[in-house]
Amino acid sequence: MVIENFIADWPAHSKWSLDYIKEVAGEKEVPLYDDRPVRHDEGFNQPHAKMRMADYVDLLKSGPTKYRIFLWNVLKEVPQLQQDFSYPDFGLPLMKGLPMLFFGGEDSYTFMHYDIDLANIFHFHFEGKKQCILFSQEQTDFLYKVPHSLIVREDIDFADPDLEKWPALKHAQGHIAELQHGNVLYIPEGYWHYMRYVTPGFSMSLRAMARRPRNFGKAVYNILIMRHFDNMMRRVKGQKWIDWKNGQALVRTQRNMARREGMA
Ligand SMILES: O=C(O)CCC(=O)C(=O)O
């Protein structure tokens, strides 16, 4: 799933670094996320802080930080960067309006999730070292997925999971990839992904729509119904809704395990 030396002919391959981003986008104000758990009074994917890009790059270089930039649209924010890459032919039609950048500091991580549209993701990595853990949708029964969301229990540390506390994870079969400068990671449609920034760095994702009917159907449901229902329940029930969902993550996974043992 990791392709090496694929983008060696892109100008971005030699040009793109944290210093270069600071040069071309230093004055931009960027939304930052840390690793705090989801709260009822925050919207879906609402940022936790804001900073100038120049200050953010300085922060990344000064030592470990939890702050990440998530889903930062190149076209909208720094259109000139478009000249540095192209849309390769991977045999899947890439969505050209959505090249997204992701940044993170040493030791920061993007929680285990899958994307709302269950897209195919091509993840191009530029600076730093990054560890990625992937699971297919077939593994969802073992992952303590939180209902009405796209995440698993946030108190699971995928860098070093506590298998006593989360025994179902022992049954999950996944993939691990280590990304270095210039690598491309293919994340098949709907796959769960967790990214840990071993050193400060950034990547770009290009996406292609989900093609399997089942995944496409889930994408439509998530976008049209799930996120609105979840937002409404947060407003109506508040933190109780979040706590109930986290409880259900445990209950449902335990039920899945019992059912499997029953079948064995
Ligand atoms: O690299 C990251 O921090 C997250 C990437 C991601 O979630 C994505 O490309 O969909």
Ligand SMILES: [Fe+2]
């Ligand atoms: Fe993602």
